[in-house]
Every structure is written in C-alpha cells, then in structure tokens.
Amino acid sequence: TLGKTSAHPAIKAFMCGSLSGTCSTLLFQPLDLVKTRLQTLQSGMRVGMVTVLLSVVRTEKLPGLWKGVSPSFVRTIPGVGIYFSTYYSLKQHFFQDRSPGALGAVLLGGGARTVAGVFMLPVTVIKTRFECGRYSYSSVVGALRSVCQTEGTAALFSGLTATLLRDVPFSGIYVMFYSQTKASLPKEISASPSAPLANFSCGILAGVLASLVTQPADMVKTHVQVNPQMKTVEAIRYIYMENGLQGYFRGAVPRALRRTMMAAMAWTVYEQMMAHIGLKS
Template sequence: MELTLAHPVLKAFMCGSLSGTCSTLLFQPLDLVKTRLQTLHGSMQPGSSRVGMVSVLLTVVRTERLLGLWKGVSPSFARTIPGVGIYFSTFYSLKQHFFPDGPPGALHAVLLGGGARTVAGVVMLPVTVIKTRFECGRYSYGSVAGALRSVCRTEGPAALFSGLMATLFRDVPFSAIYVMFYSQTKAALPREISSSPSAALANFGCGILAGVLASLITQPADVVKTQVQVNPQLRTLQAVTLIHTESGLRGFFRGAVPRCLRRTLMSAMAWTVYEHMMAQLGLKS
C-alpha cells in the first residue's frame, strides 16, 4: 500500500522538478534584474536619478558580460528543482487526500496552494537566502555549498533562515491566490477548448492571468524579503521602516516589472508542463 501511494507522489515530484528546471533556466535574468533593482535603491542617495529595469540589464551586460545575467543560476537550480518538486508533490498529496473526487473549489484551492507552498518554502529557505545573495552582487561566494558553510561559520545557522516570515508572507499568499485564479479560470473554459489540441495554450493563458494578479498583490513582501536576506542585521519590521523611509510606498514595488514577468511566465510554464506530463503518465494533476 505504501509503495502504491508513494509511486504517483514520486512522479509528481519528478514532473514538478523538470518543469522548474526549464522555467528557471529561461527566466533567471529577470530574477537577477529584480534583485539588483531592489538592492540598488537602498544605497542610492536622495535625488539620484531613477534606475529602471533596462538600465540595470545593460549595466550587468556591460560590466559582467551576457552570462552575468545568469549569475545565481546555480543556487536557483539548487532551490527550484527540488523546491518545485516538493511543491507539486505536496500539492498532489494534499489534493488526493482531501479532494480525490474532483477539482477543488475556490477556497479549497487557496488552502491547497498555500499549504504546499508553506512546506516547500520552509524546506528550501536556506538555499533561497544564498540565491538572493548571489544575485545582489554584494557577496563573492564560490559555490552554493561554500556559501552555506561560510554563512554558518560567520553568521551562524540562524542566518540561513533570515527573512522566513517575509518569505512566507510573499510565497504562501502568491501560491494560494495563483492556484485559486488558475483553477477557477481553467474550470470556466468551454469544454470544446479544454479537450482540444490547444488546451495547453489555453491553460498557459489562465496561468498568465493568475500570475499577474498574484505577483502584484505579493510584491511588497518580496521587496522586504530581499532586504532582510541581503542585510542580515535587519529584522522584518526594520526593513519595512527602512524601505518606507527611503522611498515611500513606491519603494515596496521596486522590481515589480521583472518579478511580475518572471513569476507569471515561470508559474504558467511550470503548471502547463507539470499538468501535461502528469496527463502523459496517466495521473490526474
């Protein structure tokens, strides 16, 4: 019995990990630009000219070459491949346990998405901290393993869980809102579209809509999370105060465009690939 239960969960983990690999490789430059935007403004003097997404992109290419846009891709892989696998396998397990007979309703989708993201977020937080530090350009770590050892040695293991609350306040609502909008818009599609060869494209469109809404709602928490993880001496409330003092309410939406693009496209692709692979394996996602 245990093997029977574990088998589809393992398949869900593998499908999720593969979808995370593809989306991470494609959209890592957007994540790097978002992190640079959020950390640059903390060090700018009042009255400085605004720094936009394109100028940061060009600066990275000019100073670190084209491959500089993929700086931090190793910790991104280390975080996303198992992280997305954990997320989807947890989501699948919860769905099969609580709602085995049909698609969940809106409230149930919120609980499923939020629960799965809580598990994945806590488990993968140490690698998330390292990933953020790689991308910001202030730290010169040689590898993910070396960075983990360095942080434990110089700052203590607790530093690997810096920004835990801000991360959960960002990721749990994002996933809950995303799954709710995604599942409900997909369920509203006409039957002829859902069963046609263009079903994957329609599902991707549903994912785009859900991703935009979820990204904008959770953007302030992402800015706070980045500041706490890059500046470990800051507490969450201190980071909120600092951002507001330096930039006002607008500061909580620094990097919103690249993050919205990345999270929207990445989530839409991950769900589309995951559901397609699960269907090929004969499993209900």
C-alpha cells in the same frame, strides 16, 4: 518510461514538478537577477529595468545575467518538486476526485508552498545573495559553509516571515485564479490540442494578479536576506522611510514577468506530464 514505473504517484508528481521547474528557471533567471539588483539599489537611485539589464551585460558580460542560476537550480529542482508533490498529496487526501472550490484552491496552494518554502529557505537566502552582487561566493556549498561559520546557522533562515508572507499568498492566489479560469474554459477548448496554450494563458492572468498582491513582501524579503542583521519590521520601516510607498514596488515589473512566466510554464509542463503518465493533476 516514467509512466511505466511503479513509483508512488506523489514521487511521479515530484519528478514532473522538478522537470518543469528546471525549464522555467533556466529561461527566466535573468529577470530574477534584474529584480534583485533593482531592489538592492542605494536609496535615491532612480533607474529602470532596461538600464540595470544593460549595466549587467556591460560590466559582467552576457553570462552575468545568469549569476545565481546554480543556487536557483539547487532551490528550484527539488523545491518545485516538493511543491507539486505536496500539492498532489493534499489534493488527493482532501478532495480525491472532486475539484476544489476557490477557498480549497487557496488552501492547497498555500499549504504546498509553506512546506516547500520552509524546506528550501537556506538555498533561497544564498540565491538572493548571489544575485545582489554584494557577496563573492564561489559556489553554493562554499556559500553555505561561509554563512554558517561567520553568521551562524540562523542566518540561513533570515527572511522566513517575509518569505512566507510573499510565497504562501502568491501560491494560494495563483492556484485559485488558475483553477477557476481553467474551469471556466469551454469543454471543446480543454479537450483540444490547444489546451496547453489555453492553460498557459490562464496561468499568465493568475500570475500577474498574484505578483502584484505579494510584491511588497518580496521587497522586504530581499532586504532582510541581503542584510541579515535587519529584522522584518525594521526592513518595512526602512523601505518606507527611504522611498515611501513606491519603494515596496521596486523591481515589480521584472518580478511579475518572471513569476508569471515561470508559474505558467511550470504548471503547463507539470499538467501535460501528469496527463502523459496517466495521473490527474
């Protein structure tokens, strides 16, 4: 039915992106929760991903792994939609029917992520606080109200610099590697029924590379959003003083798994849906 509507192509891209984001968020939320818990451990503690995972299940039961899924949905459903619709609009405006090169792909991905990241940052802050286990918010709306009343509206934009330093390079690098590896696939694979699987594999490779490059910024972002009185520079200094350089890579494994799988799934679903409704992604 989506393909039969007269909606603007950017709106269709928004709807396709939102659906792809919903699927990936529900599936990979536990990895995001474990990543946040690892990043907010007390200094000096040395535990692994599996230990944290088992601890959450033991103390908060299995549904505890999906704590923070409500703000994740509130952020991801419109956020991924905004990202893909912005990406589609920018690509149509600047490249039309041409395929962007490596630099063009970086600019497209980074530009789309900047718009979505700034717009959805307040929900990202609430999501991080839900996952860290230090706050007892009952709902997303209640959390937003509580932060505004006790800390001021500015707290909802804490970690903006670190978030953009993480998300903009991630998206730019991801789109570059993803588009370039896809373009290098043999035409018989791209036109075959196995094309979605091939695209997913390209997304996995791109996601791993982008995650490793942007991991330090993610660690800083988490500390600033959990401790809103802490500035970005202070968070960078604190992490280094407490744990050294390796401290910036705490939670790297679950984050890389989640970001890689989410991005690969989101892009695969998005492109299949866009092709189904007759639009070039």
